[in-house]
Amino acid sequence: QVQLVESGGGLVQPGGSLRLSCATSGFTFKSYVMAWVRQAPGKGREWIAEINSGGGSEYYADSVDGRFKISRDNAKNILYLEMSRLKPEDTAVYSCAKYPRTTVVAGTRSAEFDYVGQGTQVTVSA
Numbered sequence: 001q002v003q004l005v006e007s008g009g010g011l012v013q014p015g016g017s018l019r020l021s022c023a024t025s026g027f028t029f030k031s032y033v034m035a036w037v038r039q040a041p042g043k044g045r046e047w048i049a050e051i052n053s054g055g056g057s058e059y060y061a062d063s064v065d066g067r068f069k070i071s072r073d074n075a076k077n078i079l080y081l082e083m084s085r086l087k088p089e090d091t092a093v094y095s096c097a098k099y100p101r102t103t104v105v106a107g108t109r110s111a112e113f114d115y116v117g118q119g120t121q122v123t124v125s126a
Contacts, residue, residue: 002026002115004096009120016086020120022079022096030054030074033099033106036081037116038092045111046092049081052106059107064090086124095119 008020020036035050048061049070058070069082079096100114 002098004098004115004117006094006096006117006120009094009122011123011125012086013126014086014088014124016124017082017084018086018122020081020083020094020122022081022117024077024079024096024098027098028102029072029077031102033104034072034079035097035099035111035113036068036070036079036094037097037111037113038090038094038122039119040089040092043092045116047109047111050106050109051079053102057106059109083122086122088124090124091122093119093121 003025005023012018031053033050033052036048037045038048039045048064050059051070051072055072067085071080095117097113098115
């Protein structure tokens, strides 16, 4: 049974930083491209970053490029998202997501996931 459990969200002031974690189980984590998505109030889900199975290639949405960094620990089966220079428009529920096949190539940004976690709330406000 696949499980994706996010943590690390909270309230942060504009310009601040947060580190999100996604603990995974129930599949061979090191074999899959993984991603982070977010959903702001009243808006649709937005793909924001993905990383290849080995962790050597990262891809970002323009809205977060240069401020966010995705990484993974394949020994611990954990996906991370380090967020810096946060803006009020970054306020959203952040979720990690898994692609359905090990043959998915990182960087396609298809966002066709088979599992998406419940998410953790990030609120950026003074």
